[in-house]
Ligand SMILES: CC(=O)N[C@H]1[C@@H](OP(=O)(O)OP(=O)(O)OC[C@H]2O[C@@H](n3ccc(=O)[nH]c3=O)[C@H](O)[C@@H]2O)O[C@H](CO)[C@@H](O)[C@@H]1O
């Protein structure tokens with residue numbers, strides 16, 4: 418278990434460039450299985466989850482070549498399906514969430530796809546029904562080995578397009594079904610589809626490979642099936658969750674930071690949500706400039722004077738992956754806020770640690786927390802903590818950087834899962850953070 422030692426209370430200053438988006442990368446990497454031709458992907462983040470998925474692709478027989486930093490070539494012309502039934506795959510496939518999306522392209526191209534119950538954050542129930550109900554509607558047969566927690570779908574005679582209404586706008590579920598439907602016979606419509614920039618990027622990539630997807634960016638996708646797909650070049654967008662994390666970091670540590678090349682047009686409600694917390698963000702070209710908040714920041718209430726709620730919702734709503742960061746930022750704001758995490762039931766428990774550090778938070782129930790900000794009148798105090806999940810981990814790291822004294826964060830593998838070389842990048846803007854490797 419790796420550990421960070423953080424000396425808090427220092428202002429940071431400078432420029433930081435977001436990595437490529439983790440959740441987009443996981444979809445895009447699975448899509449390389451949809452064609453025997455070469456796919457070149459640029460801006461792949463060098464993080465644990467993505468590297469594990471690349472390893473799984475390698476074990477599946479995909480020919481992988483590193484062309485430069487974050488740039489790889491993939492050729493899936495000799496896929497070794499027997500790996501799907503190996504013990505190694507049961508172990509590797511279950512170590513991350515994104516591996517689930519190999520099922521869609523394998524089912525479409527080879528008539529079968531298997532997957533162990535995928536990993537990812539332990540943040541509540543994370544069911545896969547939407548994925549498999551979609552495959553079944555496309556004509557696949559489904560089986561689940563409860564003992565081994567192993568899922569399988571088969572369609573030896575191919576998939577057939579159909580109309581479907583998803584029971585929930587699942588991000589990876591929509592991606593998986595799209596990856597299968599692009600090569601089904603006839604037309605598929607997917608209503609209540611998720612439409613995060615991750616999915617828009619996946620659809621654009623598939624269209625550049627010869628797929629016929631329309632409605633991209635909306636919750637109604639229409640897909641005219643094609644026989645096969647060709648190669649392409651694709652560049653991954655900057656990681657909007659990392660961008661939100663750096664906004665929170667800047668505000669909490671009263672630092673002047675420029676976040677470079679953020680792709681503003683793909684940030685949805687993220688900038689506006691931080692502005693509602695009283696944080697000043699300036700659009701400078703495609704950068705975000707955050708001045709030093711020496712006078713603090715004040716949460717804005719609603720027009721009628723009532724208390725602000727920040728809640729998650731499927732895109733274009735506010736992403737659940739930034740709520741933990743918003744919550745930590747509010748601990749030093751002037752004013753009060755209700756944080757409502759609607760999607761996941763175990764993602765707010767980390768607030769206990771913030772309370773230990775001196776934050777004023779009431780966990781109302783597993784989904785809701787009220788935060789009464791200190792307006793910097795009382796600094797958080799350093800402590801020792803364990804990172805429970807990726808976003809709680811980065812939130813605790815932000816808290817530690819703003820706190821008085823030296824904090825310790827254990828289980829930083831959770832943070833490394835989604836943030837590239839985070840200690841080095843934060844040191845470059847003045848953070849006092851040291852990585853202590855586990856024995
Ligand atoms: C690898 C990856 O891309 N992971 C992301 C993906 O996970 P993932 O694709 O696993 O998450 P889903 O979109 O399937 O659903 C997440 C949770 O939200 C609930 N839900 C979802 C949609 C909806 O309309 N109503 C609803 O309540 C689900 O029941 C589930 O508990 O999307 C999540 C939701 O944005 C993000 O937190 C994850 O970072």
Ligand SMILES: C=C(OP(=O)(O)O)C(=O)O
Pocket residue numbers: 439440466513514515536537538738807808835
């Ligand atoms: C929940 C997340 O990731 P995963 O779905 O990979 O667990 C996340 O990125 O915040």
